Amino acid sequence: MSVVKSRDEVALLVKFWNQTEGRDKFCKCLQYGCRGLAWLLMEEKDLAARLSALYKTTADSRKIFRLGKFLNEYLKLQQLFKSTDPQLDQLSKSLNVLNRAAFFAYWVCDNLSILSKIKVIKGDTPKLAKRAFLFWFLALVFGVLVELHKLQKNLDLQIQLQQQQQQQQSAAAKKNSSDGGEGEGERATAATSEALSKLGTERRNIALNIIKNCGDMITAGNGIELPHKILGFGFNDGLIGLGGFVSAFISCFQTYPAA
Incomplete structure (x- = not known):
């Protein structure tokens, strides 16, 4: 085995x-x-x-x-602009567009930076690298905002489903006491429980994405010397x-x- x-x-x-x-x-x-x-x-x-x-x-x-990865972001931006997903409200769409646009700029600067470093093109490598860090940091900030907005919608939906579940359980209890056996009430309650479970899984993914973005913010923030300006020293x-x-x-x- x-x-x-x-x-x-x-x-x-x-x-x-x-x-x-x-x-x-x-x-x-x-x-x-x-x-x-x-x-x-x-x-x-x-x-x-x-x-x-x-x-x-x-x-x-x-x-x-990662050369050419900005094309991935171009396609994602196209999909966002064409999207008719009803779950993608205006704020979600705007934050996602800003997130992907910042990543697009990051990949362009990142690609130019490494091409300059290996002497394929002429350029100011440190300046290009710092610009890449700036766009990366902005992308991460927008990424965290995207996840926080998802979390807010998730929690709002959870409250609605919990209230709905309580009503279903109450109705099912009354129905069972009168005719016995499992009916539509139990099946509806089971469906609501499954939906709540999916929301819990989504929240775990949201939490992981926020931690992931914050971890990268340490590198990106240090790259634009943000801690130097705020704390007076850089991260080790x-x-x-x-x-x-x-x-x-x-x-x-x-x-x-x-x-």
């Missing part, structure tokens, strides 16, 4: 790695994990230097594989590594195939 389970896990891991997004997030775990460990083990100079070299190389490699590589690793690990968890 253990052999079969091992083979299944290997198959799932290969399936995960074969996804472009999955491989990128795995490399992101490696990048930020090494960055945090290099800071943590700074007294072990040789090991810290090797970990630092690995994190920097992984960071540049990920940037190369240990904190940046932790934030990036947590964000990447959550992405891996969300992307990893269920079966």
Whole structure:
């Protein structure tokens, strides 16, 4: 039995790695994990230097594989503008458009930054990198606002369903006392319970997305020197590594195939 389970896990891991997004997030775990460990083990100079070299190389490699990713955002923006989804209210649509537009600008600057760094084009690499960090930070802020709006709608719907469930249970109890057996009331209550369960699952995903965005905000905020301006000092590589690793690990968890 253990052999079969091992083979299944290997198959799932290969399936995960074969996804472009999955491989990128795995490399992101490696990048930020090494960055945090290099800071943590700074007294072990040789090991810290090797970990630092690995994190920097992984960071540049990920940037190369993300060339042209702004096209993904272009398609997402097109879909948003064409969307007729009744659940996508005006505020949701506006926040999502701002989120995807900021990511579009981020990918463009990120692509130009790495092309400048490897001398494919002429450009001010540090300036392009800082501009990329700015758009990334804005995208993350809008991303958090998107999730908070989802959470508000989720909680409002939960209250409605809970009230509906109480009414259904009360009606079902009265009906059962008069004619006995399961009827429409029980089935309606079961459907409401299932809807409430789905809302709970959605809230967990919302919480994970908020944590993920906040983890990346540590890196993006430091890239635009936000903590320097507010706190008077920048975040160390240990904190940046932790934030990036947590964000990447959550992405891996969300992307990893269920079966």
